[in-house]
Amino acid sequence: MRGKRRAPRPPIPWRSRWTPVVCLTGVVALGAVAVVSFLxxxxxxxxxxxxxxxxxxxxxxxxxxxxxxxxxxxxxxxxxxxxxxxxxxxxxxxxRARPITLILDGRTSHHLVTATNVADALAELDIVPAAGKLSAPPGDAVPLEGMSLTVYTRRKVYVVAGTTRFTSRTTARTVRQVLRQKRIPLGRGYRVSPPLTSFPEDGTVITIMPPRALPVDPEVMHLNWAALAECESNGDPQAYNPDGPYYGMYQFSLPMWEAVGGMGLPSAWPEDEQTYRAQLLFQHVQGRWQGQWPNCGGHLFTRTALAAP
CATH class of the missing domain: 3.10.20 (Ubiquitin-like (UB roll))
Structure with a gap:
């Protein structure tokens, strides 16, 4: 008698014909993950x-x-x-770069900074915030679109008024403000050099001259002062000759300048003031110009000014 027929065995999964494909796919996937993780x-x-x-x-x-x-x-x-x-x-x-419009002591310039606050922006521009007056607090942010920043540095200026001489450290924008800060009144007819509206740079000497109290003889006024100035200094009001030293259009020595009421340096004053003091000097020496202008004084008596070289 024949026995019962056995049922067929179920296929073993890893022996399936798809087994190599599945294994290869897994290996590739794991490799891809490893490569991605590495890259x-x-x-x-x-x-x-x-x-x-x-x-x-x-x-x-x-x-x-x-x-x-x-x-x-x-x-x-x-x-x-x-x-x-x-x-x-x-x-x-x-x-990020930020545009800064910098107004430093009245002068405007444009910059790009990467600082995010005013203090760091000034440091990037080599400006010390504590040394002046700022239009914005140091801690304020500098926006990405930029900003305008005004800075007035603290400068040393000198004031000469007659026998009074002193030094001022200031952030003032004009000579007038310097004098107001020092409570220096200006009477009628007083003249100031540099002009009251000018900016006081570091080292500026501000000179205050009293009114022109002494008259000039009309005959002296009509001498050829332009020719004398042309001969002495090429007409340069800021001329300087270290040999004396001598200053200005008419090459004043300081003793002679002070003898006719001049203050400060002759070369610090405008042309009309220098001419006025030169005329007073001519009167002071009673027309004996040879001591002051030995080489050029004769040009005072010419009819026309010398031509420029």
Whole structure:
């Protein structure tokens, strides 16, 4: 008697004809994951102090910034540089450029800075905030679209008024403001050099001259003073000759300038003041001009001024 027929055995999965395909697919997938994990980089991009975590396949700083959606403008600073290679775990710093319209002591200039506050912007421009007057507090932010900033530095100026001489450290915008700060009144007819509306640079000497109390004889006024000035200094009111020293259009020595009421340096005064004092000097020496202008004094008596060389 024949026995019962056995049921067929179920196929073993790993012996299936699809087994090699499944295994190969798994290996490829695992390999791809491993490759991706190896190639992708975790990078931190810091834009103006704000960090941003970025995953990128890029091999350079510029590529990572592109993946992060960070575009660069004129004047922006990137560290490391855009063409440099980037590694996993790297940090990239981006400092945005900000336009600054700087009005420094009345002079306007335009700059790009990467600082995010006023104090750092001034430091970037080599200006010490504590040394002057600012239009914005040092802690104020500098917006990305830029700003206008006015700075008046603290300068040293000198004031000469008769026998009074003193030094002033000031942020004043005009000579007039310097005198007001020092409570120096100006009477009727007083003259100031440089002009009251001029800007007092560092080292400026402000001279205050009293009214012209002494008259000039009409005959003296009609001498050829232009010819004398042309001979003495080429007509330059700021001329200086270290041999004396001698100053100004008429080459005054300081003792002779002071003898006719002059204050400060002759060369600090405008032409009309120098001419007035020269005329007083002519009267003071009673027309004996040879001692003051031995080489050029004769030109006073010519009819026309000398031609410029």
């Amino acid at each position: 992708v980089k975790e990078v931190v991009v810091v834009v103006d102090g704000r960090p941003l975590a970025v995953r990128s396949f890029a091999g350079t700083v510029g590529g990572v910034l592109g993946d992060a959606g960070v575009s660069l403008g004129v004047g922006d600073v990137v560290r490391p540089a855009g063409q440099e290679a980037v590694s996993d775990g790297a940090t990239i710093e981006v400092h």
